[in-house]
Amino acid sequence: MDHLGRMGFSEAQADLLEVATSFCREKSPVEKARKLLDDEKGYDPAVWNEIVALGWLGIAIPEEYDGAGLGLAEVAPVIEQMGRRLLAGPFCSSTLAAQALLAGGTEEQRKTFLPQIIAGEIATLALSEESGDWSLVHLKARAERAGDKFSLSGVKNFVWDASAARWIIASVLYEGEPALVMIECGALPDGALRREVIIDETRRSYELKLDGVDVPASALLDPAKARAALAHIHLAANLLAAAEMVGGTQAVIDYTIDYLQTRKQFGKLIGAYQGLKHPTVNAFTQYEQARSHLYAAAHCFNEQGTGEIATRMAKAEADKALSYAADRAIQFHGGFGFTYECDAQLYRRRAIWHASQYGDAAYHRRKLAELIL
Amino acid sequence: MKHDGVLMGKVDQQELAEFAKQADAWFAENTPGDPGFMLPLSFLEVGTDQQFEFLRDWQRKVYEAGYLGAAWPTDYGGGGLDQAFQDAATEAMRRHKGPIMLNAIGLNWAGPLLLDMGAEAEKSKHLKNILSAEDIWCQGFSEPDNGSDLGNAQLTAVRDGGDYVLNGSKIWTTLGNYAKYMILLARTNKDAPNKYAGLSFFLAPMTVAGVETHPIRKISGEYGFTQTFFTDARIPAGCLMGEEGQGWLIALRTLEYERGARGGQAGGYIMTPIDVASVVDLAKEMKRDGAPAIEDPLVRDKLVEFIIEGQALDLCDQRGRIAPLVQDRPMALPLSAKLMWSEFAQRLTAFAMSLTGAKGGYYVGEPNAVERGLWTRSYLNSFAATIGGGTSEIQRNIIAEHVLGLPKG
Numbered sequence: 001m002d003h004l005g006r007m008g009f010s011e012a013q014a015d016l017l018e019v020a021t022s023f024c025r026e027k028s029p030v031e032k033a034r035k036l037l038d039d040e041k042g043y044d045p046a047v048w049n050e051i052v053a054l055g056w057l058g059i060a061i062p063e064e065y066d067g068a069g070l071g072l073a074e075v076a077p078v079i080e081q082m083g084r085r086l087l088a089g090p091f092c093s094s095t096l097a098a099q100a101l102l103a104g105g106t107e108e109q110r111k112t113f114l115p116q117i118i119a120g121e122i123a124t125l126a127l128s129e130e131s132g133d134w135s136l137v138h139l140k141a142r143a144e145r146a147g148d149k150f151s152l153s154g155v156k157n158f159v160w161d162a163s164a165a166r167w168i169i170a171s172v173l174y175e176g177e178p179a180l181v182m183i184e185c186g187a188l189p190d191g192a193l194r195r196e197v198i199i200d201e202t203r204r205s206y207e208l209k210l211d212g213v214d215v216p217a218s219a220l221l222d223p224a225k226a227r228a229a230l231a232h233i234h235l236a237a238n239l240l241a242a243a244e245m246v247g248g249t250q251a252v253i254d255y256t257i258d259y260l261q262t263r264k265q266f267g268k269l270i271g272a273y274q275g276l277k278h279p280t281v282n283a284f285t286q287y288e289q290a291r292s293h294l295y296a297a298a299h300c301f302n303e304q305g306t307g308e309i310a311t312r313m314a315k316a317e318a319d320k321a322l323s324y325a326a327d328r329a330i331q332f333h334g335g336f337g338f339t340y341e342c343d344a345q346l347y348r349r350r351a352i353w354h355a356s357q358y359g360d361a362a363y364h365r366r367k368l369a370e371l372i373l
Numbered sequence: 374m375k376h377d378g379v380l381m382g383k384v385d386q387q388e389l390a391e392f393a394k395q396a397d398a399w400f401a402e403n404t405p406g407d408p409g410f411m412l413p414l415s416f417l418e419v420g421t422d423q424q425f426e427f428l429r430d431w432q433r434k435v436y437e438a439g440y441l442g443a444a445w446p447t448d449y450g451g452g453g454l455d456q457a458f459q460d461a462a463t464e465a466m467r468r469h470k471g472p473i474m475l476n477a478i479g480l481n482w483a484g485p486l487l488l489d490m491g492a493e494a495e496k497s498k499h500l501k502n503i504l505s506a507e508d509i510w511c512q513g514f515s516e517p518d519n520g521s522d523l524g525n526a527q528l529t530a531v532r533d534g535g536d537y538v539l540n541g542s543k544i545w546t547t548l549g550n551y552a553k554y555m556i557l558l559a560r561t562n563k564d565a566p567n568k569y570a571g572l573s574f575f576l577a578p579m580t581v582a583g584v585e586t587h588p589i590r591k592i593s594g595e596y597g598f599t600q601t602f603f604t605d606a607r608i609p610a611g612c613l614m615g616e617e618g619q620g621w622l623i624a625l626r627t628l629e630y631e632r633g634a635r636g637g638q639a640g641g642y643i644m645t646p647i648d649v650a651s652v653v654d655l656a657k658e659m660k661r662d663g664a665p666a667i668e669d670p671l672v673r674d675k676l677v678e679f680i681i682e683g684q685a686l687d688l689c690d691q692r693g694r695i696a697p698l699v700q701d702r703p704m705a706l707p708l709s710a711k712l713m714w715s716e717f718a719q720r721l722t723a724f725a726m727s728l729t730g731a732k733g734g735y736y737v738g739e740p741n742a743v744e745r746g747l748w749t750r751s752y753l754n755s756f757a758a759t760i761g762g763g764t765s766e767i768q769r770n771i772i773a774e775h776v777l778g779l780p781k782g
Contacts, residue, residue, distance in 0.1 A: 001650050007691035014697045271779035281769040289685035292692045313681050369673040
């Protein structure tokens, strides 16, 4: 029970929270998020350019690589607000790819790629495989040395935003150990990427076939750092997911409250019935608790031991909170709630998606049991 | 750039650290050991004179040492220090597992209410004696027929010359047999335009003729509250707080103190803190199928859930002090606190009972009981918090209506 997190909030976090709150509200009204569901690209390039211009891609990147020199603590409020407005785009993908380079790249790679990512070139990660195992080190994809190149083989799944990306950082087995390689998307053969059908239609995810893909020797990230980098990415991805889910939880509760305040049955606003009122309060108190966990995890993220505990708690609680709030949102909208037109489904689908990526609540609790009991 | 979210303001950190150190040393030296009889888990179960005298002495001792009321004004017997000093003293008390503070209603709601809204004479008369436990206070809000619907209170206070004459009955009067004063909600006008407007608030003496207290036994077998009968009981008209008709307003403010939605409490704690760590220890001691219960995967998952939830309550408390993180609904955390922790404590103690296996069947008084029956007793007494001060169901209505803006039922 040592190493539990604690709350903290920097001025930079406060500033970013304020800016992101109004930016995301303005740029991503729900009608727009809905319109992008059917768009092949899935996001608005003009909004992406504005995000790049705001410098948000560089928030957690050190100044020596042109970044702002802050941390993921300061990225969390931005993603929270994106999640609240269902703002689509490759922000999480690029942020996590940059974290992979910071934790596992060579100095040469960091110097080359990080400034370009900050400038808006999109990068993403290819870590999952067909097994669906949340472990990032049980791999089948491989890299074999072939002269001054590596030839890759195998299949990666859940490669977010791959068709928009310039680079994909993939995990492979190299000499029996997990390793990370950086792939130029321009060099992929035709048909290497296939868009996957996923539950959260605000996102884009792809399958990547590595068979026949060669990369130069310089594409290998520092093999000595690969395991540590994968562990770092796992936690970073969960922190960002928790942020997005907490934002989504607030939104779906607000959406439900709005309906309970306007819909009448038996001559009464349905929000007056305790059968609906009390579970809504339960969803709300879970949201408050999840948000507290989120900001504690963000604050303590870089602390050895504490960061991992706080982050796993944050993801577990965010999963619970969003899943419950969105589930009740569907139910409380009655017949309309069951339709595609009701926005509740957008959040319920998102909760299912985030539970599926990098571990759900039960998975993180099991990891926590090892850490704290 | 980073700070831990607590605004330190003008507090001299060195002075505070020195104070905390002294408090720690004092509680290490003065915290009493096992008195040889069962102490109540909270201020709600003070059932014997032996318990009462022991806890009254303890509170007086803590106050005289300067570790209770440290942040109340010196004019009224307080220490005149910043709240951070009292928090440090309370923390030291907790660390050394000191007994609870007895005069809970005075320290935590009547006192802060007087500081906030009381007349000068009321403050001078009462506050110091609340801190020293000289005057014990109780609360007369609920009635047998009006519990959650407090605004419907029917006990009457009729002006007669220089007195009010009280008739009716109050119930769940914690510390009723020991109290010298009661904060009392009474009806002064039966013809008011609505039920709330007819209510008035009194700082009523319990020592006048016509006041009778009948102890009520609880599900745990313990005592601690009474039904209180008023039969032509005369109290001086000066006991009226504010003006006639302001009773509901003052009662609502009192409830905010009671539910922890407002600061200003004198300090210390009034319920034995229950922490998840001791339930984890329990899981290490108890056996399941020949192995420590803590090795059972389901037990582990439940324990982790409780640790996460307990941690969430601490973090919510910390987040409440960071303005940008509560700006959407500023009253959400203060109004949710009581609901969250009381429900949590109930589920946690129920789980702890189950961890004790067959011994969950023992109870207080049985020498083989685990920790003298602590967990079962804690579970049974946990209903005091999910019912008292407004049931959890009423709390959900309050949050729904006052925080989320849902319509009244």
